[in-house]
Amino acid sequence: MKIFPALEIPETLAAGPGPGKTDPRVLERFCKTGVADHMQKDVLRGMVEAKLMLRELWGTKNLYTFGVGGTGWSGLDSIQSLVLPGDKVVVFVNGTFSSIDSLCLRMKASSLEDLAADSLNPQPANVIVINVPHGQSVTGDIIERALAEHKPMWAFMTHWETGSGRVNDIEGFNVACQKHAVMGLIDAVSSLGVGDFDIDDYPGVVAWASCPQKGVLSLPLTYAPVSFSDKAIAVLKQRGCYTFVHHPILEARHWGIINDEDVAAGTYHRTHSGYAVAAFHEALRILLGYGRAQKAKDYLYHEAALKQVVAAMGCDVTSDMPSLIVLNLPGKLAGREKDLVAGCRAENFCIWPTLSEPVQIRIGILNQLSVEAITEIVGRFADAMLKMGAEFDKHAVMNGLAEYYKAG
Numbered sequence: 001m002k003i004f005p006a007l008e009i010p011e012t013l014a015a016g017p018g019p020g021k022t023d024p025r026v027l028e029r030f031c032k033t034g035v036a037d038h039m040q041k042d043v044l045r046g047m048v049e050a051k052l053m054l055r056e057l058w059g060t061k062n063l064y065t066f067g068v069g070g071t072g073w074s075g076l077d078s079i080q081s082l083v084l085p086g087d088k089v090v091v092f093v094n095g096t097f098s099s100i101d102s103l104c105l106r107m108k109a110s111s112l113e114d115l116a117a118d119s120l121n122p123q124p125a126n127v128i129v130i131n132v133p134h135g136q137s138v139t140g141d142i143i144e145r146a147l148a149e150h151k152p153m154w155a156f157m158t159h160w161e162t163g164s165g166r167v168n169d170i171e172g173f174n175v176a177c178q179k180h181a182v183m184g185l186i187d188a189v190s191s192l193g194v195g196d197f198d199i200d201d202y203p204g205v206v207a208w209a210s211c212p213q214k215g216v217l218s219l220p221l222t223y224a225p226v227s228f229s230d231k232a233i234a235v236l237k238q239r240g241c242y243t244f245v246h247h248p249i250l251e252a253r254h255w256g257i258i259n260d261e262d263v264a265a266g267t268y269h270r271t272h273s274g275y276a277v278a279a280f281h282e283a284l285r286i287l288l289g290y291g292r293a294q295k296a297k298d299y300l301y302h303e304a305a306l307k308q309v310v311a312a313m314g315c316d317v318t319s320d321m322p323s324l325i326v327l328n329l330p331g332k333l334a335g336r337e338k339d340l341v342a343g344c345r346a347e348n349f350c351i352w353p354t355l356s357e358p359v360q361i362r363i364g365i366l367n368q369l370s371v372e373a374i375t376e377i378v379g380r381f382a383d384a385m386l387k388m389g390a391e392f393d394k395h396a397v398m399n400g401l402a403e404y405y406k407a408g
Helices: 024-032 041-058 072-080 096-109 112-117 140-150 170-179 230-239 248-253 274-290 292-312 337-346 371-387 394-407
Strands: 064-070 089-093 127-131 154-158 183-187 205-209 222-228 324-328 361-364
Touching (some): 024 274, 041 064, 041 222, 041 274, 064 072, 064 248, 072 096, 072 183, 072 205, 072 222, 072 248, 089 096, 089 140, 096 127, 096 154, 096 183, 127 140, 140 154, 154 170, 170 183, 170 205, 205 230, 222 230, 230 248, 274 292, 292 324, 292 371, 292 394, 371 394
Parallel strands (some): 089 127, 089 154, 154 183, 183 205
Antiparallel strands (some): 064 222, 205 222, 324 361
């Protein structure tokens, strides 16, 4: 039997759409947490405190606000569990991740016959997919027309689509859902902890899901924040759902949400990790200590700097997300996006291509909100482009970045 050597993973510059750079304080809490079971009093206290901090972060009075163990897909699976076979759903797609959301919903809403016809990519007639071209946002007009025509029970939209770097119209979505008596579901994986918004300002949306590793900046396998309105919970109680692990009411019990009340400590639902609780709890403390409004402002400020300098390198930015830019390479390098990304990643500079056509470059700044961090990202990206044959003056580019920050 071969015993492999210990796994050594080097430090990398995480400059993609996520996971973002984890704060050292989060790693410290993870590593310094003692061995404890999932019902130990401090673990349960940490979960209750995290639940309260999440309500502050989401800007909500929703009682059923907590974290679902796992990645962002775990949280999304929990809110999508509200959808049952045969339900009529309108889902808006304008990139890779909203497309996967669409697939998940088509699976949830399929009949047995739909699944038998194509179990991996079912096409139930009761799920209407509204495709918006890559690089364009889902607008209020698009949403209004679709809900007026189809009159679904549910509508689903990604708030910020990381696949194409586009911000979609949450206000238009909310207005249309209220006007047409539709229950809205939102993928807020990329916006929570980056944007400054209160979900209680959008009563047309009955459930929200995010992830741990982007704006919240915990570790990828900790907790995906979710929030359910009273209306969503009432529908769930009346109809039930086809899940145990991600069941919103059962999952909430471990977080001290029992019989529609907050209690001092939770009861067993499934095994949670004290390490994950400690890391998630610390990430929320850091984010709230920083200030949601200030962080949103800082993301806009540094994203503008990055956008300006990559344009000076000849790139065309097509995104409008504060934590991520999506760009086309200059003509000489067009078609070599994956080669450029591979070269950067070989140097432990982790940027990403888009995961669907057309292939573009994605550079993220999650938890890189400093002059020093953006300067390093720009310098390393400039070196990678020049190595592949781009033609620009790196010294002039870096001076332009310095001037931007000098101007404040």
